[in-house]
Amino acid sequence: MKTASLPRSASIPAFLLALLLGGAAPLTSSSSTLAAQAAARATAKVGPNAAAATIAPKAGKSVRFAVIGDTGTGGSAQYEVGERLNESRTVFPFEFVLMLGDNIYGGERPQDFIKKFERPYKVLLDLKIPFYASLGNHDDPNQRFYKPFNMGGQRFYTFEKDGVRFFALDSNYMDQTQQDWIEKELSTSKNTWKIAYFHHPLYSSGARHGSEADLRTVLEPLFLKHGVSVVFSGHEHFYERLKPQKGITYFTSGGGAKLREGNIRVGSAMTAKGFDTDRSYMLIEIADKTMHFQTLSRTGTLVDSGSVQAVTPPAPPPSSDAAVR
Amino acid sequence: MTPVALTLAILLVPVVMSGPSAPAPQAAPANPIGTAVLGFKERVAGYVKVHNDAESKVPKLTQTNDPAQVTGRGAALGAMIKSLRPAAKEGDVFGAAFRRVLEREVRKDFQQRPAADRKALIHELPANMKVAVNMTYPTELPLATFPARLLSKLPDLPPELEYRIVGYHIVLRDVTANIVVDVARNIVPTIPS
Numbered sequence: 001m002k003t004a005s006l007p008r009s010a011s012i013p014a015f016l017l018a019l020l021l022g023g024a025a026p027l028t029s030s031s032s033t034l035a036a037q038a039a040a041r042a043t044a045k046v047g048p049n050a051a052a053a054t055i056a057p058k059a060g061k062s063v064r065f066a067v068i069g070d071t072g073t074g075g076s077a078q079y080e081v082g083e084r085l086n087e088s089r090t091v092f093p094f095e096f097v098l099m100l101g102d103n104i105y106g107g108e109r110p111q112d113f114i115k116k117f118e119r120p121y122k123v124l125l126d127l128k129i130p131f132y133a134s135l136g137n138h139d140d141p142n143q144r145f146y147k148p149f150n151m152g153g154q155r156f157y158t159f160e161k162d163g164v165r166f167f168a169l170d171s172n173y174m175d176q177t178q179q180d181w182i183e184k185e186l187s188t189s190k191n192t193w194k195i196a197y198f199h200h201p202l203y204s205s206g207a208r209h210g211s212e213a214d215l216r217t218v219l220e221p222l223f224l225k226h227g228v229s230v231v232f233s234g235h236e237h238f239y240e241r242l243k244p245q246k247g248i249t250y251f252t253s254g255g256g257a258k259l260r261e262g263n264i265r266v267g268s269a270m271t272a273k274g275f276d277t278d279r280s281y282m283l284i285e286i287a288d289k290t291m292h293f294q295t296l297s298r299t300g301t302l303v304d305s306g307s308v309q310a311v312t313p314p315a316p317p318p319s320s321d322a323a324v325r
Numbered sequence: 326m327t328p329v330a331l332t333l334a335i336l337l338v339p340v341v342m343s344g345p346s347a348p349a350p351q352a353a354p355a356n357p358i359g360t361a362v363l364g365f366k367e368r369v370a371g372y373v374k375v376h377n378d379a380e381s382k383v384p385k386l387t388q389t390n391d392p393a394q395v396t397g398r399g400a401a402l403g404a405m406i407k408s409l410r411p412a413a414k415e416g417d418v419f420g421a422a423f424r425r426v427l428e429r430e431v432r433k434d435f436q437q438r439p440a441a442d443r444k445a446l447i448h449e450l451p452a453n454m455k456v457a458v459n460m461t462y463p464t465e466l467p468l469a470t471f472p473a474r475l476l477s478k479l480p481d482l483p484p485e486l487e488y489r490i491v492g493y494h495i496v497l498r499d500v501t502a503n504i505v506v507d508v509a510r511n512i513v514p515t516i517p518s
């Protein structure tokens with residue numbers, strides 16, 4: 001399924017575009033943010049500006065983050081998405097960034113880390129916005145030692161932000177050690193929000209790769225058993241929001257630099273929303289039991305938005321004593 | 326062979342080998358699969374000793390902001406391991422007996438996969454990549470995802486090593502040193518036409 005083609009913000013006044021797309025961010029932002037945006041617009045080059053289309057946070061206190069995938073090309077599209085992230089952040093001040101793998105394509109020489117990561121996201125890195133990477137099939141696992149990726153030297157790891165628990169997995173190599181680790185970490189987490197992210201999508205309408213059925217047989221039972229609400233993946237170079245699968249909402253956001261144009265299978269019954277005509281990134285806000293999401297394009301247009309409720313994990317089975325009684 | 330069968334095979338070997346009466350010298354092994362797996366695991370342990378020895382001879386890698394340290398340390402470790410096993414050759418770790426076990430498991434796994442699944446898997450493999458023992462895995466090429474269900478049927482490896490598919494071959498790859506430790510050639514089936 002493809003979304004309707006959206007107009008480029010360059011040809012429509014920003015405030016009008018925001019209203020057309022339902023993203024009334026500037027009108028609801030704080031006065032200081034408005035002033036910053038106005039100053040930015042006054043000096044801005046002619047071209048897209050994602051600030052206009054970005055939806056401002058809905059809650060005063062919430063967990064806010066960005067999601068990017070398949071980014072590490074070092075090409076102009078990656079840099080453009082990086083600029084859009086900066087612009088979006090003036091309206092939606094996200095506190096960290098999830099990376100869905102394929103962080104560095106091609107060679108992994110020291111200069112590649114600079115060209116394909118440090119420069120495109122320099123503004124965010126200078127602001128000390130942490131990035132939390134997962135490994136894609138184009139990534140050398142030694143990236144786990146690269147401090148700006150915040151992997152703690154591990155191929156798979158977990159961290160918490162204000163009550164939201166994240167699980168970064170290595171979907172390239174799902175061995176028993178990792179499966180045992182996931183089971184242990186998920187089962188001991190008491191968080192309302194459990195979010196998993198990794199490179200290969202368990203469900204996908206992509207014509208090139210499609211669903212990772214093999215991986216799904218291993219991970220999905222664990223996610224269902226332990227109450228994972230949302231899963232982010234990349235690998236497919238487009239954006240897709242899947243219809244909830246067994247209660248779990250899956251997003252594919254692998255268009256952070258590369259694009260596989262027209263690759264979402266038309267008429268796929270799994271697709272709730274698809275966007276495969278340009279690069280994209282996501283912005284997420286979690287407050288209480290609601291997660292708000294928005295997806296924006298390289299040209300600064302809003303291509304999807306909505307909300308997801310946290311799933312309630314299944315009740316543990318009754319103890320044997322209870323069963324006897 | 327299912328994981329249960331493989332586990333049983335491995336567990337039974339010590340029982341057979343440590344029985345009260347030694348088997349007759351000419352008797353065929355009672356559990357050839359278990360013996361093959363045990364032999365493989367012993368050779369893996371031997372490689373890990375070499376890896377650890379090499380680790381002790383290069384600077385320790387901790388998390389760093391300097392990408393040159395990330396890439397440089399991996400290369401240094403790889404070079405050290407190569408220098409410690411310069412005569413390493415194909416089959417040194419897999420071994421002929423385990424290679425047969427591996428081939429059977431891989432072929433059985435592929436036969437059970439739908440055609441679309443097999444094609445999707447093959448599609449990810451690096452095309453025309455040449456592999457050899459002690460070569461550095463080119464970082465320009467993707468590491469093909471190893472199928473999770475197949476992985477669950479193979480003997481676990483220590484964290485220093487992993488199985489990878491390259492073309493029609495299964496390789497053992499040193500994760501941190503990024504070098505090919507061993508190659509089992511032509512055991513991954515071709516794409517069905």
